[in-house]
Amino acid sequence: MKGRTLSRHFRESFKSLGRNGWMTFASISAVAVTLLLVGSFIVMMMNLNKMADNIENDVEIKVVADAAASDAAVKELKEKVEKIDGVASVEFASREDELDKIIKSYGKELSLYKQSNPLGDALYVKAADPHDTAAIAKKIDTYEYTADVVYGAGKVEKLFDVVEISRNVGLILILALLFTAMFLISNTIRLTIIARGREIEIMKLVGATNNFVRIPFILEGVWLGIFGSILPMAAIAIAYQQIYAYWQPKLVNEMFQLLDPIPFIIQVDGLLLFMGVFIGVWGSLMSVRKFLKV
């Protein structure tokens, strides 16, 4: 194809947007409304997902060393634990630290124990993948000098189950919404093109090749997608920043944290733009195809 034909296609696709007036407006609105819906939902799901991650990452194993174990033995134990596959971090807390923690939470009376501390040193172990927690705990339990290995057995598994289910439900909802969006938008575009079926037929009869007919329509789909996604992109970017500015300071010490607006908004907006354009092009292609068989 020659360069000027391509530029003709560009001109033509813009002209067509203008001359189709209301149909263009209808398509752009359909894209905008559905993408706004999809976008808000994705923002919500991603934040809930982040919360689920936070909850999961909060799971840790507390390894209590034998009170009788020497410092060297505990150090050796720590090194051994660090070497286990899938261990992300091991934090050491001395028996004195542990006692201070207990005194802090249960009251000064317990400071009597400072005379003879019954506690052992402790290691706080985090797994790289929280789902490996149980296996790692089991392994640590077999090592020498461990008095107790605690990770909330039973409860942790249940928590993981709940998080897993809510994630899947969210994913299914997003997919269903996406599917609806595709259907809605491509249907609107289809209507605008069916109204022009005769035009396509005429173009074919005066000797236009399929690509010559198709390309302006594809470009038109691209513009519809771009124009349709601008509004939801802006709306989500502004709204999320507002929400973030308002809520984040109040959530500082909570387990639930909002995702940082950068790069999150850019990612969501990029996704919306991509979806808008993809659906626009796809809708155009599907609808034109039918009329090319002249």
Place this chain on the structure above:
Amino acid sequence: MIKMKNVYKKYSNGVVAANGINIDINHGEFIYVVGPSGAGKSTFIKMMYREEAPTSGQILIDGTDLGLLKNKEIPYLRRQIGVVFQDFKLLPRLNVYENVAFALEVIEETPTEIRKKVTDVLALVGLSQKARMFPNELSGGEQQRVSIARSIVNEPKLVIADEPTGNLDPDTSLGIMNIFEKINNRGTTIIMATHNKDIVNSIRHRVLLVEGGMITRDEYEGEYSYEG
């Protein structure tokens, strides 16, 4: 230029519109295709630019066997044939100038050439003053002239017209015929399906009578008359 051998066409609803057509048409001829409605005139014509494909038989245009054309090649066949439709088939969203220019854009003509050729052809059909108007702002005769302008703008060797005067009053029809005469005098082959008795009988050319999907009469300087 055009050769049809035993061309047979049966539509999916069972109608047989071409029942063994054999014809030879030479370069530069002017041919009327006459016959009652539903006799197969339109099918006869549509098969030449491949809007319809024959069920069996062979159609050659300038030596090209249309039966061997791939779908991808059809547009290139159509570019060598100007077609004037009874219902004009103008693009409603394009103005007169753009409608005519479209046939040249399709073949990737340069903008300078497009401007020159479109201006010339609009002058030929007498529509220079209405170049910026849209089809729905024109009369039937004017729309038909746009359709003719579009069909001849890239100087095809063959122009096919399906009842180009079908919806027009006698004076306008005569004006249209003058245009076709002019084109024919430049050496373009013209095949015209028509019901217009006055024209066929006053401007004499070769007449093909189509009845029941067959060519039942083929006369040079023929008359319109047919039975039934």
